[in-house]
Amino acid sequence: MPCSLPRLSVTVSLATGSLLLFALQIVPVCAQKRRRPDVTSRRPVAAASHSALATLSIEPSALQMVGPRSLAHFLVMAHYANGSVADVTESAVPTLSTQTVRLAGPATLRPVKDGVATLQVRFGDKTAAAKVTVQDSSKPSSVSFNNDVIPIFTRYGCNQGSCHGAQYGKGGYKLSLAGFDTDLDYVNTVRQTKGRRISLAEPERSLLLLKPALLVPHGGGRRLERGSADYKVMAQWLQDGSPGPTSKEPQVAKIDVFPAERILPTAGQKQRLVVRATYSDGTTRDVTDQTRLTTLNDAIASCTPEGLVTSIGKGQTAIMVRYGGQATVSTMIVPFTPIKIGNAISLTGLTGTARIDALVAKKQHAVGLLSSPLCDDRTFIRRVSFDLTGTPPPPERITTFLASNSSDKREKLVDELLASPEYADFWSLKWGDLLRSNRANLGDKGMWSFTNWIHTQFVQNRPVDQFVHDLIVAQGSTFTTGPSNYYRVANNPQDLAETTSQLFLGVRLQCTRCHHHPFEKWSQTDYYQFAAFFARIGLKNSTDFGIFGNENVVKIQSGGEVGHPKSGARMYPTPLGVTLATLTDGKLPDPDASGDRRRALADWLTAKDNRLFARNLANRYWGYLFTRGIVNPIDDQRVTNPPTNPELLDAVADELVGSHFDLKHLLRVLCTTQTYQRSSEGTRQNFKDETFFTHYLPKRLPAESMLDAMDFACGTREKFNGLPLGTRAIQLPDPQVNSDFLDTFGRPQRLIACECERTAEPNLSQTLKLMNGDKLNNKVTDGNGRLANLIKAKATNEAILNELYAASLGRPPRQEERRLIMTALVFTSPKDRKSVFEDVLLTLLNSKEFLFNH
């Protein structure tokens, strides 16, 4: 559309490129990083809860400084006899063996001359030592745009979302968010507006310095002190002729944070963090002062921009650590109750359920929590029936189960459920959601072919690696080859890359379509290299089903590549996390040698040693059963969203891999753990916990299970359009089968590849439907329903009551409940008896006990 307004046309061109960028403006850090406060008073740390000091350590254990401007922060950690640890950096006394380095603060070193020194610290009666190496201390070092200037932008907040990092920049100057696009930043800084931001002739007359030092008006106020160290670095860079980024200079290869994990015994405890970057040339650099540090849960621990963590409340949180396009976390644990070190849990020789239970217990031990007791048999059969089959247990099965004296009756019940047809129905519904089988996209025939194929996978208990492999390499007619519909749900390399990585790796790549991932190491190159696997897929229309048959044939084309959106470079198909350079010695094999480059992807994806694949599935399945994943959201595995219990996640993943990707085996193991069998009642000590699996977290029944369970309780059958009477909600092939009820209760429409599309969030419309809706009322009062038939059969009040309770809640009424209802009946005329029972049944179906799986 033509657009004649100049302002608008600018907006349009910007909008296309940076819409996502704008959308992902990340948490702005506090306006400005201040220097680490100088701590002059060396008061001893309150060691109230500590026992005898055992050892002392310095972190990082070896310190390196390269170049005259370098520095190194260090931490001194005290380890006590009872196993507890404390940050005693501020109280420890440092000494240096040589004049190679000097102390530039209580726990900061600066280089003096090249060489090696030993840093010794003393605290109490203990000492510790660390080696310090200094290189290039007198070598005039040029200032690097990437490694020096950009970190200053980041440090002072210049490139944060609310300043020049905003979608359209600020004041006409646009920087990439958090400095992820250094090339763009360089061009905009040096060349844009005809280079008026910098003056090479008179560096200090550059707007780049005048503005932040507030020597000329600056909308962002004063950011940089004239004459400060960072100011001098910027001035030096201008003096040097403002050199741009080069491919030769070392890149950040990884970052480490110290300490990586810390237990803070109570609220109000402090821990300093030190961040070290390792570059591609093997050198390291202390980047603590330039790192963005953000707590993920400030109710548990806060973190200042300088890296001082303070514990606030109980639980576990991660501190997100981001520098130079890399990200990591430091885990902070504040135990719920004081922990007793000593009775550590041994994992030796444990496998299967025992190992999982031990790992859960170990974590609970670390955070000072105790589990709730195990649930009773009646609770267990209802819980596991809904979780494995989406179906309530019939009263007969409950009776048999309760009557059994077998010691492994819970295991046997799990096997029985896994072998039932409802298992396949329920899990194909789940996977149909994830894979988005929907006739709105695929047509009737395509949808049925996809849905039926998925169903077959679960009937046959197909190993999930083979199931996924089939999807990835699928070809052929979307009407006759079910899995080929995967390529019609998403039908371009980008969408396929995003869907595939999210579904099977738990990696959300979407951000990197347009810019570097703000919370991850993934770059645009990673994205387009991954997308390149899908570069040669063609969708051909077929007229085998008539010219309006809408059949598509997925086929491999002989050509087609994916280019990098900025450089246009052809992208070599590469799995995520694989560095091409390490793969070969510069010579890359022909990706299409097998005739289909997706084979390499499918092989890599489903390989036994692909931890991303195994962890993703392990976590999702854990989340389905335990209401919360070990990683949450359950389909967002990323470095900065760490598992609450990494060892546990690995153990579950191992269980899956060890069983050759047998999903029934995984479910069997998980359902027979003690962890799964905990009561849903929290104890006074653990009720607040939603992270460490101390008790079973109740979940609202999924929409389909709820409707089926209501039909079962009422003795009615829902009639769905176009499907035979008797088809249950969990058997519906796609969301195009109309049901206002299911939609209101959060049935996903299968439009996005996100677990979040199915929602259990309550709202007013749901409650109105339960309390007051015609549908449920009609089921309760149905003339051929359970209650009507009981009345017709002249059943006694007692018998009716028992049956209504058994069919809805799976238990007999308690004494008190029986008394209440019987009393109500006494005061009711016989003709109103039915209405009382109707109200009882409706009430039971409105009760939380019914609506939740618990």
Place this chain on the structure above:
Amino acid sequence: MFDIEVGNHTDCDGVTRRDFLRIGGLSALGLTLPGLLEAHADTKAGVVTKATAAGGQKDIACILIWLSGGPSHIDTFDPKPDAPQDIRGSFKAISTNVAGIQLSDQLPKLAKQMDKFSIIRSVTSPDGTHETATHYLLTGYPFAPATEYPGYGAVVAREKGFQNNMPPYAMFGGMPNMHGGGGYMGAVYNPFIINGDANSPNFSVQDVAPPNGVDFARLDRRRMMRQALDDWQRNKETASKSSQTMDEFYHRAFSLVTSPDAKKAFNLKEEPAKLRDEYGRNTFGQSCLLARRMVEAGVRCVSINNGGWDTHTDNFNALKNNLLPPLDMGYSALINDLKQRGMLDTTLVICMGEFGRTPRINSSGGRDHWPGAISVAIGGGGVKTGMVVGSSNANGEYPKDRPLRVEDVAATIYHAMGINGEKEYMSPQERPLKINYDGTPISELIG
């Protein structure tokens, strides 16, 4: 070109593409104990409201008439009688009861109520796609693939909460292109959707009236039974949050169902036949009337979706025969009725769509999407009436003076509602987002 059936809410872009654009960045929304239920407490603590609202301390309500598909600005609120025939079209301009302001001659009733609303003629946007532009106009934020922003009513619901047992945010028909709901704040702030045809003789708001054969005595018996029997997680102290939330909603729903006010609010039959006729005996007219009743009962924001404005073909017949007469009737009756009842000062009424339409008439006698110039009708609730803000150029292509952005319209709405647009919410990705992106309330309208 698609043949668009008037009144059918399908736009030319077909099925909603937004959902395919939308990325998985939206994580499970982490609201377990909905803030909605606690909003009032929040307000009392003084955290939220800025007492500089145009309406002072009064509670301002809002009725949004949403013309889905994008109404032609030239054929409604911004006539161009002096433009060439292929631009001005077949309608003429008529004078209104405010000297100097003209409307399309297809809006004769509104012309007589011009003193009860204002027109902004210089809103301009770069977005000419239904799905994304709908998001822009309904939220004040340009569409972003990773983040669904909340609609105005959802923000009001979060800031102000329930009033007289009535849901704070209600909507006739579904959310346009799925926008205007709670967005990143969570589905708990989605509007209470009213389905069905308010003009139908047996219309009732779904699930609010008890089912056949169930009277209030029985409803109450059920409530007491639930109270007595549902003892799962009875111990409030250790009960899970989800269980407590469900109890809260049960309480809200019961209050709504049994509240005489609510019952009255939803019962159009209580209105005199003459007034019902004035609003127009059609879905839109009766929805406007019902909206007024709901506002009286305590609903804070009502959205009325009126579809079919995507007139790529046969623009003039569609407007003249199907679209404009009910709009003219319903909208004019609404503002007049509000005025007569003394409610206009506390009720902001807005009428707009996602964009304007091309000034030049296409070969099918239609007009296509045109976001360069958008007319927004707005007034009441302290927003000045009887004014025109800005103007478009001679051919209605883009602003001639006072160019305004959608963000400014949003800022004006929030200002009128007494909501501080600068306040930040935390998105599920822990990203602070302002209620209003960076708009400035339109000074001419708020004085």
